[in-house]
Amino acid sequence: MLEQISASKSEILDAAALxxxxxxxxxxxxxxxxxxxxxxKGRIYHHFPSKGALLAAVQLRAxxxxxxxxxxxxxDSLAPEICLRRMxxxxxxxxxRSLPYHKVILQTFTGARGKTPSKAAEQGLLAQVRAEQRQxxxxxATQVSRGMxxxxxxxxxxxxxxxxxxxxxxSPVFWYQPGRGNEESFRNTxxxxxxxxxxxxxxx
Amino acid sequence: MLEQISASKSEILDAAALxxxxxxxxxxxxxxxxxxxxxxKGRIYHHFPSKGALLAAVQLRAxxxxxxxxxxxxxDSLAPEICLRRMxxxxxxxxxRSLPYHKVILQTFTGARGKTPSKAAEQGLLAQVRAEQRQxxxxxATQVSRGMxxxxxxxxxxxxxxxxxxxxxxSPVFWYQPGRGNEESFRNTxxxxxxxxxxxxxxx
DNA sequence: GGAAAAACATACTCAGTAGTCTGTTTTGGA
DNA sequence: TCCAAAACAGACTACTGAGTATGTTTTTCC
Numbered sequence: 001m002l003e004q005i006s007a008s009k010s011e012i013l014d015a016a017a018l019x020x021x022x023x024x025x026x027x028x029x030x031x032x033x034x035x036x037x038x039x040x041k042g043r044i045y046h047h048f049p050s051k052g053a054l055l056a057a058v059q060l061r062a063x064x065x066x067x068x069x070x071x072x073x074x075x076d077s078l079a080p081e082i083c084l085r086r087m088x089x090x091x092x093x094x095x096x097r098s099l100p101y102h103k104v105i106l107q108t109f110t111g112a113r114g115k116t117p118s119k120a121a122e123q124g125l126l127a128q129v130r131a132e133q134r135q136x137x138x139x140x141a142t143q144v145s146r147g148m149x150x151x152x153x154x155x156x157x158x159x160x161x162x163x164x165x166x167x168x169x170x171s172p173v174f175w176y177q178p179g180r181g182n183e184e185s186f187r188n189t190x191x192x193x194x195x196x197x198x199x200x201x202x203x204x
Numbered sequence: 205m206l207e208q209i210s211a212s213k214s215e216i217l218d219a220a221a222l223x224x225x226x227x228x229x230x231x232x233x234x235x236x237x238x239x240x241x242x243x244x245k246g247r248i249y250h251h252f253p254s255k256g257a258l259l260a261a262v263q264l265r266a267x268x269x270x271x272x273x274x275x276x277x278x279x280d281s282l283a284p285e286i287c288l289r290r291m292x293x294x295x296x297x298x299x300x301r302s303l304p305y306h307k308v309i310l311q312t313f314t315g316a317r318g319k320t321p322s323k324a325a326e327q328g329l330l331a332q333v334r335a336e337q338r339q340x341x342x343x344x345a346t347q348v349s350r351g352m353x354x355x356x357x358x359x360x361x362x363x364x365x366x367x368x369x370x371x372x373x374x375s376p377v378f379w380y381q382p383g384r385g386n387e388e389s390f391r392n393t394x395x396x397x398x399x400x401x402x403x404x405x406x407x408x
Numbered sequence: 409g410g411a412a413a414a415a416c417a418t419a420c421t422c423a424g425t426a427g428t429c430t431g432t433t434t435t436g437g438a
Numbered sequence: 439t440c441c442a443a444a445a446c447a448g449a450c451t452a453c454t455g456a457g458t459a460t461g462t463t464t465t466t467c468c
Contacts (some may be wrong), residue, residue, distance in 0.1 A: 008415080024316030026230035032319075033300050041457085042417050051456065071459055105316050109378060110307055112228030115236075138383075154404070156397045164401050167375040171368045174313065193360045200358070201405035212445080233425055245427085246447050346418065 009047050012037065017058050017100035025055055025107045028115075049121070056125035059108060062101035063132045069094035072138060079145035081199060088139065088195035090171050096187050102173050107131075137166055149200065154204040161202070168198050213251050216241065221262050221304035229259055229311045230318075253325070260329035263312060266305035267336045273298035274343060284351035285403060291344065293397035295373050300391050306377050309337075341370055351406060358408040365406070372402045 005013070015037045019028040030051055035039050074085045086101040095102050141162045147153035172190055180186075209217070219241045234255055238244050252258040277290045299306050310331040345366045351357035376394055384390075 021314075022316065023319050024230060024314070026228060026317065027318045030457085031455075040417055041277060043415075044234040045457075046415060064353075077337055077343065085351075103316075110225075110228075110311050111378070112226065112231070112311065114231045115227050125226070154400070156400065157393060160375075160394060160397045161401065164372045164375045164398055167371045167378070168368045168405070171371040173370070175363075175367055189361065193364045194368060196358070196360065197365065198218055200407060201372070201401040203404060234427085235425075244447050248446075249427075250445060 006047075008043075008203060012044055012047060012054075013058055014100075017062075017104055020055065020058060020107065021100040021103040025104055030054075049120070052119075052122040055104070055108065055126060056103050056122060056129055058101060059129045060125075060132065063129065063136055065098045065101060066094050067132070067136050067139075069090060070136075074139065079152070080143045080150070081152050081184065081202075084140070084143045084147065084202075085098055085195050085199050087143065088169055088198045089191045092172065092191040092194050094104045095170065096172060096176060096178075096190065099173070099176065099178060102170065106170070106173050131145060137162060144202065151204060153202040165198055165201065168193055168201065177188055210251075216248055216251060216258075217262055217265055218304075220258055221266075221308055224259065224262060224311065225304040225307040229308060234258075250349045252325070256323075256326040257329060259308070259312070260333055261274060262305060263333045264329075264336065266302065266309045267285075267333065267340055268303045269305060270295055270298050270344075271340050274340075278343065283342070283356070284347045284354070285356050285406075288344070288347045288351065288406075289399050289403050292345065292373055293395045296376065296395040296398050297391060299374060300376060300380060300382075300394065303377070303380065303382060306374065310374070310377050341366060344369060348406065353356050355408060357406040369402055369405065372405065373398055 012033070016028075016033050019036055022028075023032060030044055032042055033054075034044055037043070044054065047197045070087050070090045073090045075083055075086075078086075100157065141158065144162055144165065145158060146159060148155050148158070171194065176190070216237070218302050220232075223237045223240055226232075227236060228239070234248055237258075238248055241247070250260065252261065254400055274291050274294045277294045279287055279290075282290075345362065346371065348357060348366055349362060352359050375398065380394070
């Protein structure tokens with residue numbers, strides 16, 4: 001499942017996420033990423049077969065970051081609203097922590113397939129990314145569904161509801177900029193506000 | 205304000221929005237857009253000085269589409285919650301109508317500046333786009349602020365609240381695909397569900 | 409200490425693409 | 439009817455950026 005990644009590979013992923021974030025996944029070149037590492041292409045192409053694979057690796061890591069963070073606060077014995085709030089908080093905080101990765105997700109989540117049929121291999125990676133993302137949102141869908149069933153949440157179209165929910169929780173990706181002082185407290189404010197909004201949007 | 209656009213120019217914008225949406229704003233080439241029109245580069249470069257200008261024009265039009273649609277349902281004499289719900293519905297329906305344009309917005313809204321310093325001229329266009337977008341969200345911020353003041357809405361950080369709100373209302377951009385049958389009724393369901401969620405997320 | 413493999417660097421190729429320049433057609437008035 | 443000016447088409451340039459191929463250095467492990 002969670003294949004061990006070498007230190008160098010991890011460092012490359014961090015740099016790639018940063019470049020993809022600031023320049024855009026398409027505009028950022030391999031040379032840009034290499035330069036930001038103080039290295040050259042060779043290093044990157046030694047660890048990743050193509051740019052698409054690198055991009056997919058970043059996305060995969062993003063999905064797993066949040067999955068790990070949220071998975072460990074889930075407790076099905078709790079009421080769905082309580083459980084969901086803990087999940088929401090954990091999600092937001094993790095997004096703020098590993099921000100560049102999640103910005104990349106957003107960029108490649110708009111339905112733009114690019115034009116390259118991207119060599120079957122990457123096609124598989126992309127499918128895996130989608131699968132893990134779907135699996136992740138399923139964690140939330142489950143709780144929402146529970147809440148709807150027992151009447152705590154309003155009975156609305158599940159897909160639409162969950163999609164809107166996830167978007168709310170991901171909204172900092174669009175505007176949050178780290179390093180403005182008051183980090184710790186501000187992050188908690190954001191997490192609390194968004195968790196509140198998310199929960200409120202569900203209630204019957 | 206709303207400079208008259210020729211029919212040909214408008215046709216180009218539609219095609220550009222579609223290409224930008226399906227291929228991504230960066231990956232889509234001018235030739236792609238021209239080909240989808242059954243034309244060649246010449247036509248596009250006759251009407252638009254650069255690709256960046258074309259992209260900005262698409263974004264500008266997207267902002268104006270929603271602005272027009274929402275602006276005409278605003279009625280400050282109504283209670284903020286009532287008014288805001290009408291606005292939300294109008295926004296969602298308009299987004300679904302002119303979907304390609306708004307998908308482009310999302311693509312270029314992730315904070316990725318690209319790398320091209322983009323010739324001062326485009327810098328100005330981009331600034332104008334941001335300005336009109338800000339002006340548009342201000343319409344919503346005003347109502348939210350009103351609601352908070354009179355206690356109908358929960359007192360939360362305004363910026364965060366509005367950002368989350370807009371994201372919820374824009375969520376169809378991520379998953380909606382036209383032409384699956386049941387258009388009319390489904391669109392209304394989406395608009396109603398999202399408007400409900402948005403409003404619920406604000407309530408005290 | 410020495411060989412093999414991993415971990416890079418460097419110098420290329422080559423396809424795709426923004427933008428230009430020069431024709432050619434079409435349109436709108438006088 | 440004629441002539442600008444607008445509205446395109448088509449060929450060309452210059453450059454960027456992904457990927458490759460081959461060298462060079464550093465580990466690793468026996």
